[in-house]
Amino acid sequence: SAVISQKPSRDICQRGTSLTIQCQVDSQVTMMFWYRQQPGQSLTLIATANQGSEATYESGFVIDKFPISRPNLTFSTLTVSNMSPEDSSIYLCSVEGQHTEAFFGQGTRLTVV
């Protein structure tokens, strides 16, 4: 199994500002995934991050709003830009395990005021 560390675990931010979330994995992985979980809802995939290439975004998510970096095989960042209260969510980092299952970080609980 993979151990995933996310920072920060929670934050309260002012609207119009940006927050960068970090995701560190204890082993090298090809793909890393970023999800959003809005209050009381399920997980929605934001983008898939591959090392050495641009992230692939899902419908409804754009790079200008959610820029992603993937500098190496164990680390990725997701930035939530120009935040509004609608961005208040849990953001989760995930990787694929050896047997196709997904492992998740503890999540970043973001509140935008």
Next chain:
Amino acid sequence: AQSVTQLDSQVPVFEEAPVELRCNYSSSVSVYLFWYVQYPNQGLQLLLKYLSGSTLVKGINGFEAEFNKSQTSFHLRKPSVHISDTAEYFCAVKETSGSRLTFGEGTQLTVNP
């Protein structure tokens, strides 16, 4: 494209009672199936998975699920629940040839004394 429907948004049960959380999926190709649990203020933890072989799969914490291809279902069961099983449960599907995980809307299981 694949989709997942969790038929019950909330399931209240008494301690030591049996429980079944229902999940139906839709896909035009072969899939892998998963159940995840999310305890309050935590990330997602894998309960069990179906990849191939026996249609009855056993997971952690006494949970099991049965894959029914003809009914495209993957219901989660536990014969006797504990207070500590109170959590949100998510069913998820992934095409065998892909990497994208699609989640259901979640079922809140509440175990009452």
